[in-house]
Amino acid sequence: MTRRGAKNLIIPSRSGASTQAAKDVVSDLVSTGVRFVAPKCDVSSATELSAMLEACASMPPIKGCINATMALQDAIFDNMTHAQWTQTTRSKVHASWNLHNLLPHDMDFFILLSSLSGIYGSVGQSNYAAGCAFQDALARSRTDAGFRGYFSLDLGWMRNIGVIAENADFQRHRQHVADMQPIEDSDFLALLEHYCDPELPPRKSPAAAASQLLVGAVHPAYFRARGENPISFVDRPLFATFAFAGNGTKKNSAAAADDGEDAAFLFARAGGSSKSRRAIVLAALKAKLARALGVQASDVDSYRTLMDYGVDSLMAIELRNWIRRDFHAVVAVFDIMSGNSIATVSELIVQKAG
Numbered sequence: 317m318t319r320r321g322a323k324n325l326i327i328p329s330r331s332g333a334s335t336q337a338a339k340d341v342v343s344d345l346v347s348t349g350v351r352f353v354a355p356k357c358d359v360s361s362a363t364e365l366s367a368m369l370e371a372c373a374s375m376p377p378i379k380g381c382i383n384a385t386m387a388l389q390d391a392i393f394d395n396m397t398h399a400q401w402t403q404t405t406r407s408k409v410h411a412s413w414n415l416h417n418l419l420p421h422d423m424d425f426f427i428l429l430s431s432l433s434g435i436y437g438s439v440g441q442s443n444y445a446a447g448c449a450f451q452d453a454l455a456r457s458r459t460d461a462g463f464r465g466y467f468s469l470d471l472g473w474m475r476n477i478g479v480i481a482e483n484a485d486f487q488r489h490r491q492h493v494a495d496m497q498p499i500e501d502s503d504f505l506a507l508l509e510h511y512c513d514p515e516l517p518p519r520k521s522p523a524a525a526a527s528q529l530l531v532g533a534v535h536p537a538y539f540r541a542r543g544e545n546p547i548s549f550v551d552r553p554l555f556a557t558f559a560f561a562g563n564g565t566k567k568n569s570a571a572a573a574d575d576g577e578d579a580a581f582l583f584a585r586a587g588g589s590s591k592s593r594r595a596i597v598l599a600a601l602k603a604k605l606a607r608a609l610g611v612q613a614s615d616v617d618s619y620r621t622l623m624d625y626g627v628d629s630l631m632a633i634e635l636r637n638w639i640r641r642d643f644h645a646v647v648a649v650f651d652i653m654s655g656n657s658i659a660t661v662s663e664l665i666v667q668k669a670g
């Protein structure tokens with residue numbers, strides 16, 4: 317920031333610049349003429365934050381904020397004490413909320429360093445995941461309300477700076493779990509440079525897309541490119557829209573069985589037998605979804621909805637056209653998107669086919 321011209325910095329933390337590394341950074345900065353304060357302040361306390369801002373009143377108006385507060389208290393949820401829960405959530409929820417309330421509302425940027433944990437969930441870190449999800453929601457709601465410069469950056473894991481880089485156990489764990497791509501400091505700084513730019517044009521809605529960035533998220537194509545099978549959580553419906561990425565690299569058996577002509581032929585040959593026709597349509601629908609998701613047809617649950625598997629309105633139109641072409645059944649997009657199970661939609665197709 318100072319290399320980009322920042323002359324005044326306030327870096328509060330509960331312990332202040334107490335470590336040798338922190339003291340070295342302070343003296344480096346002061347020697348370059350930067351006005352720098354590193355007061356002891358618990359930002360999750362509105363009273364402490366107000367008092368600290370009051371004490372810094374002689375500094376120029378605050379033009380931006382990067383909230384990097386985090387206090388980890390890991391435990392499996394069943395074993396987590398209330399104190400563990402609140403200490404971590406306060407470092408995310410209360411700290412972000414107080415900064416939002418007490419800092420000027422005409423700043424150039426307000427960046428919340430959040431985490432992919434708020435998206436994926438994280439065993440042993442439900443408190444942290446909840447706090448990060450709050451930060452994402454805060455950025456979204458403030459963007460919706462017309463505030464400019466509000467962003468939550470959902471980071472994966474930072475390879476060479478930050479708490480994981482400083483702790484060998486954390487690093488081993490991250491490498492073992494392999495659920496996020498490591499992020500380099502140069503990428504992180506490039507992101508900050510972009511999002512702190514006062515010239516950055518205001519983003520339009522939808523607010524979620526405009527205010528939240530996922531950095532280091534993995535998806536099925538990431539694993540396939542490494543010759544590995546995707547780990548189970550990326551097959552969750554939440555990630556279904558990513559399933560199309562890199563889909564051409566691997567064909568499963570369901571994809572090999574063509575869901576178009578064969579199904580149309582079998583359906584016609586089944587004549588008046590509704591039971592056979594239902595089975596053919598259900599298998600074809602599951603095969604079609606499996607092909608789109610890059611999973612086995614047997615992994616598609618007949619009793620879940622198409623939306624559970626990420627079918628959106630565009631895909632629903634494609635499905636409707638396919639149903640009309642192959643089964644001569646006119647089914648409305650509404651029927652596909654209305655929350656009916658895959659089995660019910662198949663039943664409907666058979667009924668409409670007459």
Ligand SMILES: NC(=O)c1ccc[n+]([C@@H]2O[C@H](COP(=O)([O-])OP(=O)(O)OC[C@H]3O[C@@H](n4cnc5c(N)ncnc54)[C@H](OP(=O)(O)O)[C@@H]3O)[C@@H](O)[C@H]2O)c1
Nearest residue numbers: 329330331358359360384385386429431471473474478479
């Ligand atoms: N490192 C990663 O791989 C990674 C991955 C995803 C997201 N992130 C996000 O990036 C940010 C920085 O991470 P990091 O690795 O640099 O973490 P870190 O080294 O633990 O730094 C967190 C800082 O927050 C301060 N802090 C905690 N609670 C506070 C409070 N209530 N009031 C004031 N200061 C408080 C801590 O100082 P005191 O303890 O002295 O208060 C510490 O300086 C966090 O927001 C984190 O969620 C990091």
